[in-house]
Structures are given as C-alpha cells and as structure tokens.
Amino acid sequence: xxxxxxxxxxxxxxxxxxxxxxxxxxxxxxxxxxxxxxxxxxxxxxxxxxxxxxxxxxxxxxxxxxxxxxxxxxxxxxxxxxxxxxxxxxxxxxxxxxxxxxxxxxxxxxxxxxxxxxxxxxxxxxxxxxxxxxxxxxxxxxxxxxxxxxxxxxxxxxxxxxxxxxxxxxxxxxxxxxxxxxxxxxxxxxxxxxxxxxxxxxxxxxxxxxxxxxxxxxxxxxxxxxxxx
Amino acid sequence: xxxxxxxxxxxxxxxxxxxxxxxxxxxxxxxxxxxxxxxxxxxxxxxxxxxxxxxxxxxxxxxxxxxxxxxxxxxxxxxxxxxxxxxxxxxxxxxxxxxxxxxxxxxxxxxxxxxxxxxxxxxxxxxxxxxxxxxxxxxxxxxxxxxxxxxxxxxxxxxxxxxxxxxxxxxxxxxxxxxxxxxxxxxxxxxxxxxxxxxxxxxxxxxxxxxxxxxxxxxxxxxxxxxxxxxxxxxxxxxxxxxxxxxxxxxxxxxxxxxxxxxxxxxxxxxxxxxxxxxxxxxxxxxxxxxxxxxxxxxxxxxxxxxxxxxxxxxxxxxxxxxxxxxxxxxxxxxxxxxxxxxxxxx
Numbered sequence: 001x002x003x004x005x006x007x008x009x010x011x012x013x014x015x016x017x018x019x020x021x022x023x024x025x026x027x028x029x030x031x032x033x034x035x036x037x038x039x040x041x042x043x044x045x046x047x048x049x050x051x052x053x054x055x056x057x058x059x060x061x062x063x064x065x066x067x068x069x070x071x072x073x074x075x076x077x078x079x080x081x082x083x084x085x086x087x088x089x090x091x092x093x094x095x096x097x098x099x100x101x102x103x104x105x106x107x108x109x110x111x112x113x114x115x116x117x118x119x120x121x122x123x124x125x126x127x128x129x130x131x132x133x134x135x136x137x138x139x140x141x142x143x144x145x146x147x148x149x150x151x152x153x154x155x156x157x158x159x160x161x162x163x164x165x166x167x168x169x170x171x172x173x174x175x176x177x178x179x180x181x182x183x184x185x186x187x188x189x190x191x192x193x194x195x196x197x198x199x200x201x202x203x204x205x206x207x208x209x210x211x212x213x214x215x216x217x218x219x220x221x222x223x224x225x226x227x228x229x
Numbered sequence: 230x231x232x233x234x235x236x237x238x239x240x241x242x243x244x245x246x247x248x249x250x251x252x253x254x255x256x257x258x259x260x261x262x263x264x265x266x267x268x269x270x271x272x273x274x275x276x277x278x279x280x281x282x283x284x285x286x287x288x289x290x291x292x293x294x295x296x297x298x299x300x301x302x303x304x305x306x307x308x309x310x311x312x313x314x315x316x317x318x319x320x321x322x323x324x325x326x327x328x329x330x331x332x333x334x335x336x337x338x339x340x341x342x343x344x345x346x347x348x349x350x351x352x353x354x355x356x357x358x359x360x361x362x363x364x365x366x367x368x369x370x371x372x373x374x375x376x377x378x379x380x381x382x383x384x385x386x387x388x389x390x391x392x393x394x395x396x397x398x399x400x401x402x403x404x405x406x407x408x409x410x411x412x413x414x415x416x417x418x419x420x421x422x423x424x425x426x427x428x429x430x431x432x433x434x435x436x437x438x439x440x441x442x443x444x445x446x447x448x449x450x451x452x453x454x455x456x457x458x459x460x461x462x463x464x465x466x467x468x469x470x471x472x473x474x475x476x477x478x479x480x481x482x483x484x485x486x487x488x489x490x491x492x493x494x495x496x497x498x499x500x501x502x503x504x505x506x507x508x509x510x511x512x513x514x515x516x517x518x519x520x521x522x523x524x525x526x527x528x529x530x531x532x533x534x535x536x537x538x539x540x541x542x543x544x545x546x547x548x549x550x551x552x553x554x555x556x557x558x559x560x561x562x563x564x565x566x567x568x569x570x571x572x573x574x575x576x
Contacts, residue, residue: 046550
C-alpha cells in the first residue's frame with residue numbers, strides 16, 4: 001500500500017463516540033428527516049434513540065483500552081446492573097403481571113441476559129470505533145465508499161473532516177440485541193458490493209482495508225490499460 | 230453506603246475549575262493559590278483537558294472528587310455527596326445531610342463568607358421594586374448590549390449603584406436583624422456591607438406562578454477581581470424566565486441559552502428563551518417542563534458550550550425530546566456576541 005495513503009492522527013483527530021452519536025441523531029435534528037419509510041413511529045424512534053444513547057455512553061465509559069478483557073467488562077457491567085435499585089424495583093413491578101405467574105424468575109433470567117447484551121454491544125461499539133479510526137487513517141480514492149457494520153451501522157467515507165459520516169440502519173435496530181464478539185463488515189461502492197469479511201480481531205479489519213485497496217488499485221490499473229489500448 | 234459507579238464517573242467529569250470555584254478557590258488563568266500550604270504565588274495548576282488539578286509545591290492533586298476531599302478534609306463519600314448536591318447530579322436524603330464545617334480558603338480576593346441565609350421574599354421583592362435602572366445599567370443594557378427596553382422592563386431588571394445607600398434603605402425598612410438573616414446585608418470587619426458587588430444589575434428569577442425565587446447580580450464595574458455574577462435564591466438553582474412558559478403552547482419554538490446574557494439577547498431578537506444558570510448547572514425539575522416544546526440551542530463556541538449542549542441533549546433524549554443545535558456564524562463566541570454584532574451592523 002502506498003505510504004502516502006496513510007494520514008496521521010494529527011491531521012484529522014480521532015472519531016469519537018460523541019461524533020458517532022452526533023451523526024446518528026443528526027437525521028432527526030438537521031433536516032427533520034426522521035426515517036421516511038415509517039418503519040417506526042416518531043415515538044419509537046425516540047425510544048430507540050434513548051437506547052443508542054445509553055449504549056454509546058456505556059461504551060464510552062467502559063472503553064476498550066481500560067476494559068480489555070471480556071471478564072473485566074462483564075464484572076463491571078454486572079456490578080452496575082445488579083446494583084441498580086430502580087431496575088430491581090422495575091423487575092418486581094413487571095413480575096407482578098399474571099403472565100409471569102407472579103414469579104421473578106423470568107425477570108432474573110432477563111437481567112442476566114441483559115448483562116450479556118450490554119457486554120456484547122459495548123464490545124461491538126468499541127470495536128466498531130476502532131475500525132472506523134482504522135478506516136479514516138487512509139486516504140480513500142473517490143467517494144461513495146460505504147462500510148456497513150453488521151447491517152447496523154453504515155459508515156460513509158468522505159473527503160472532509162472527520163472523514164466519515166455514520167448512519168444507523170434503524171430498520172435493523174433489532175440486530176443490536178443479537179450482536180456478538182465477531183461481526184460482519186461489508187464494503188460497498190454506492191450499492192455495489194466490493195468485499196465482505198467476518199471481523200474477529202482488529203487485524204481482520206486491516207486485512208480487509210488492504211484487500212479493498214488492492215481491488216480498487218487493480219481496477220484503476222485495468223481502466224488505464226484499456227484507455228492506453 | 231455505596232455510591233454508584235456511574236455517579237462517581239459523572240462527578241469526576243464535572244469541570245474541575247467550576248468545582249474549585251464552588252469551593253471558594255479563586256481560579257485565574259487556570260491557576261490558584263494552594264490551600265494546603267502557605268502560598269503567595271499560585272502553585273496550583275488546573276488542566277481542563279485532563280480535568281485535574283495539581284500543586285507543584287506540596288504535590289496534592291487529582292480530579293474533582295479528590296479536590297473536594299483535599300480542600301475540605303472530607304472522606305470520599307462526603308465529597309461525593311457534597312458534589313452531587315452542589316451540581317444537581319445526585320441527592321441523598323434530601324437536603325438534611327450535615328457536612329463537616331467548610332474550611333477557609335486563601336484567595337486573590339476575600340470572598341463573602343458562606344453563611345446560612347434565608348431568602349426572605351418580602352425583602353427581595355422590595356429590593357427589586359426599589360432597584361431602578363440607573364445610568365450605568367442603562368448604558369450597559371441599551372448602549373453596549375443593544376437590548377430591547379420592553380424585554381428589560383418585562384423581566385423587571387433593576388440596578389444598584391450605591392451599595393451604602395441601599396444598605397441604609399434596607400435597614401431602615403426591615404431592621405438590621407432581618408437584613409442580616411436574608412444575607413443581603415453582611416457584617417464585615419469594617420461594618421455592614423451589601424452582598425452584591427456594585428454597581429450591578431439585579432436580575433430577578435420568578436417561578437411559573439410569578440413568585441420571586443431568586444436574584445442574580447451582574448457586576449458592572451471595572452474591578453477584574455470581582456466575580457461577574459452572584460446569586461441568591463430560596464432554593465436550588467432554577468431556570469431563568471420560567472413565566473414565559475405560560476404564554477407558550479405545546480410545540481412552540483423555545484430556545485435554551487447558557488446564562489442570562491444570551492437569554493436577554495434572544496428575547497430582544499424576538500425569540501422565546503429561557504436560560505440555564507451555567508454550562509454545568511442543570512435545574513432538571515424545571516427543564517422537564519420544557520420537553521413538550523420545540524427546543525433549540527445556540528451552543529457557545531467553546532468546549533464548555535459544547536458540553537452544555539451535549540448534557541442538555543442527553544437529558545432531553547431520555548425524556549423523548551430533542552434539542553436542536555443552531556450554529557452561530559464563525560468569529561462570534563456566543564449568541565449575545567452575535568446579537569451585538571448584528572445590531573451594530575444594522576445601525
């Protein structure tokens with residue numbers, strides 16, 4: 001890969017959770033473009049925004065560099081969730097519904113699953129942020145390059161600071177509840193699929209970037225040869 | 230008693246210089262005299278980027294909670310509770326918590342002692358009614374800030390220029406004991422003095438029912454060591470200009486400003502506005518009243534302004550409402566600055 005493609009962090013600054021959240025909620029505040037497809041109501045959108053905000057705040061609080069092992073992160077989240085008195089009160093209140101046979105068991109199981117959900121989504125968001133910052137470390141040729149993380153987050157690479165524009169794919173919001181430690185990454189130019197990868201470690205992202213660059217370079221070489229002929 | 234981890238994190242995110250100010254430490258250009266040793270040249274440095282402080286002579290240092298511990302000699306929990314209450318982050322057992330006595334501080338300027346005072350509505354109402362707008366105040370409001378006279382009148386903004394006259398008038402009207410208990414008049418080594426530094430504007434706070442709930446001053450003099458704003462209230466800090474909500478309907482456009490001066494500029498520009506007292510103080514019981522309006526904010530063009538907007542946005546998202554950020558033109562620092570430039574350009 002051409003070294004000139006590598007931008008320094010000093011040039012651009014890092015993409016942060018705050019910037020990510022700004023991008024995500026810009027839909028609603030900039031042009032009042034609450035997704036028109038009406039796959040959700042305004043109120044549903046606001047409820048989802050609360051969840052996204054909560055997850056991003058947690059991801060920022062439990063940064064990967066400080067909570068580098070899953071066990072450490074799980075312990076921290078467990079302390080937080082189990083120590084939440086209001087959540088315990090809410091569990092009691094919901095469990096009084098006859099559907100749960102006035103039993104707390106279901107709610108207790110849910111709380112354990114909830115801890116897992118938080119751990120997985122925090123890990124996911126932290127990893128995505130690392131990946132985005134790897135992406136913005138390169139000078140991408142042309143526009144319309146999109147990197148989609150697990151069908152949840154669509155990141156467009158742009159030529160202006162901060163070099164990315166993220167958009168949450170609200171129609172796939174439910175996938176947040178199912179995300180695990182590894183996830184899919186799709187690289188597209190406009191709507192044309194360029195490359196897909198299953199990301200298990202940061203090195204996978206680096207490899208993906210390298211192979212996408214190779215593809216783009218080969219393609220432009222071919223075009224040049226055709227033109228020469 | 231365990232303090233939740235998220236509360237500890239939030240307390241440690243409070244701006245360190247704001248915390249220092251609440252502790253009575255005079256911070257100037259990110260420096261202050263050390264409270265741990267006999268200091269004559271400022272040895273404490275504040276890092277706003279790392280949100281920590283450090284004394285380069287005696288070595289004390291740390292984040293906001295540590296600062297409170299070091300300054301007041303309290304344990305971790307006491308420091309957290311005090312911070313939580315002061316910054317509306319967290320409360321324990323209402324207001325009944327007794328803190329160990331606060332220690333005195335070396336400062337650039339001797340600040341008025343913190344004493345328990347009673348907000349006597351009758352006395353403060355009299356003060357507001359008798360604090361007419363005098364020349365220095367008119368000059369500031371209308372010539373420098375180009376504010377609308379109707380707005381100033383409606384908000385019942387007044388001024389005090391001669392503090393001695395005001396002290397005498399207050400004592401004549403209510404007696405010395407009452408005046409001392411309200412905190413408006415205080416006793417110093419040289420006799421009685423007026424709490425607010427003069428010359429100053431007096432900006433009354435009213436609740437939605439029109440009850441006077443607090444008074445804020447804005448110093449108009451030239452002494453750079455004097456704090457620009459001082460505040461006296463009956464309860465914890467409230468939103469400024471709450472009565473405007475009585476004239477608004479659900480969904481109406483409402484601006485939230487950081488501080489009163491921006492609010493006055495917005496109102497003078499014909500916009501509906503309320504003000505939070507500062508970037509770090511959020512009166513949440515009042516803010517919740519705003520959730521059904523179309524909320525906008527012009528964040529100040531600095532990190533504190535950005536932080537204030539982010540905190541407000543977070544608060545309102547959690548209550549199913551959205552604050553829209555409006556962008557000021559480049560080269561202006563806040564809405565007031567923008568308004569003044571706009572007025573001067575328009576002649």
